[in-house]
Amino acid sequence: MIRHVTGLRYMPPWPADRSYRHFSNERGLTDREIALVAKWVEDGMPEGNKNDKPELPQFPDHSQLGTPDLVLKMPEPYHIPGDNTDHFIVMKIPYELERDTFIRLIEFVPGNRELLHHMNGHLISYNPDKKTHVNEGMMAVDQENGEIEPTRIHHLLGLLQDDGSYPALTTSVCNYLPGVIPPEYPAGIGGYRMSRKGALYINNMHYGPSALDTSDQSYFNIFFADSPPKRPINEVIMGTLGISDIEPPLIIEPDKVQKFTTRLEVITDLSLITINPHMHLLGKSFLAYAVKPDGDTIPLIRIPQWDFKWQYFYTFKKLLKIPTGSVIVAEGVYDNTKDNPYNPFDPPRRVGERNISMRTTDEMFQFIITYVPYQAGDENVSLESPEAAGFVR
Template structure:
């Protein structure tokens, strides 16, 4: 054997051995308790359970303007750079009521923050972890989020003074003890920093009650789904029901799993938002912690009218009943497709659509689109997709009705054939569904024609166990348009998604950002005011995918993913409705 062949064989063998020794990621069993979620200064959402594969979660209490914080940042960054390689997750957390995302971002740029700052200005997590001072380190166990250590980084800094030499490296010593699994030797210390004004002291005399404070919040943000006949597994019918579910309510609020409106609260305004403000979350959690006082007056939840089977906007002008679908008790259900002919004797303009699933237990979502592109005008140079670029309506979650913006309508010519795509999820029993679709027409042509487009990427690959895989899709817009509604869409590996516009000037604006994307919740994001998009602008859809065990919805992290229509495949689509401007 020649030397070159020998070396080739040797290094090939070495490569195979090294790669075969790589540890395959394993699923971590998480307790599900103390699972908090906060946005950082850049608008990314961090749920603590996502980091349950770390050795520990390290928090440093940051506060704008605090000298001790500013003087210790360099040391914290240095420790984080070393120990993040050893499996620790590092964050800062800001619980100051006077700080917000914008001024924290300014502070981070000025002082070169390299670690995300979790924003807790409503002090939801400060209440849970008893945060009262900045410059304090809090270390949490990764799967139960219990406190292992709290105290300073080291003993170098004091009020208005600092030493040149560190004699006690509290943080790095504690991290070493965690690595050595020698937790019994960990000892908490008193930290020195800037006092944090606690809302609990400011509002200490205010009594929060169910009748005056809590029930109205639940009606505004929760009863949309948690109503008799709704899609939620239980209904908020009265005080006693809330009492029984109170600890679960607190848990899903602190983890931001509920309510399931996924848009970043600081980007865009939406007419159909049911997002809950952190101040109201604080009211609910404080009320629960204070033994849930009832108050005075009637129980307004008891007066909520159950959802009935009537059409929400009255009897439609035309009703089409789909053929019955039989759904097995378990397993992956391939999408079901049907085609329907809209038997109308003349061209019509559609005002809105209501899709009524026959069985809400098993219908995940339904998409209605034109079979062919009846309108040949176009705002992009590429070939149109038969259904994604011509969708009409979506029914998903609690949204079954799609009514179009005022004075706009979708053109439905005589003889139109529509595509129906239905995604079913098994319930544990064999069930059937027969969905109805109601069409509402204008009596005359509206002022504007509403059209749809989907900025999509059909050529991508997500590797097995791939984490934070960024994929983009783009469309160059060739006409002046106004965007009204947006539907960002991915499947189970989707982690976050943004819908952006790059204007001809080069400036980029984010119209919708979903930092906590969840395939189980499909919503129209209906802009309060339509956005004018000039000719020459670019639509950019940017998705982040997580094909790891840290994604709790991932059916199989070992699978390589490409574009596909099944939910176990992947997609990156930014649907939007527009009118010509």
């Protein structure tokens, strides 16, 4: 079995084409490593020199990164009904501290790994003089597949300040797909300010279909920093729910294989950190690159065979400069035929985007980029570390 799955490059999973772009902490095996595994199996899988055997790594309980300074947990388990449908939940986890502080990174720990598909987490910072009770309002609201207006959800959760104004919001402080490890970047890159009164705002928490009633009580590990962030990380989303249009509009006709493109012009020099391609079950392949003003191409990522089950946050080996005037291009190919074994519909039916919350059986074409404004010498800043790549299953 080991020889078979490594020979097919099914394990360890690494969908990105390494002949197109290398990333930090790649999981794939080289041809030589695959051959070594095959020979080891053929030789009867002999044990190596016991003196060379490393000690098993020791991990703290409930974290892959160490002992957190603060743990924020769902106040109570969230009930997931066994109705065989997707559920998209908007939730808050409020907190109060003695004083303002700074965050180095946030680790999300899922309580129900079988059903929890993804989570997008943001940080709410209240003006302490304008928010008396951070715990007022509901803890969670089922979006009902996007049928409830966002402003209605905000009021139900009690997110607004006492005078009706909106608090400060820092977006995408923690995102999750199954198996993700939050990347830890070099000193000075990333981090957040944490008000003494605030909340983690989870928008949205996607639970897959279940035939049985169950529950989830996930939590966040917060790791503090001694000083404010010098270079806060920015995020841009292309395509679905993003700032760039999809051409043609994302509607995949039945019995068709179709290609879609989205483009974004860069208006200032950027240093890219991490990229995250995203499609659903009809995805077939994904390609992204940047075209510089002089016509040269900067390869970003190529995934020849898209697999919805294996999605990653890909971190570059070093900060990657994209100069002003470049155009970032993402191309997605979708297979809505009976030959696609992951097609959720038989016979195939018309599929597209749907409202704010996307069910697994709907489609998305998204390219998420994290970056910092370029500074001289960024090309030499290494992003390699044990935690630099966000590994996702």
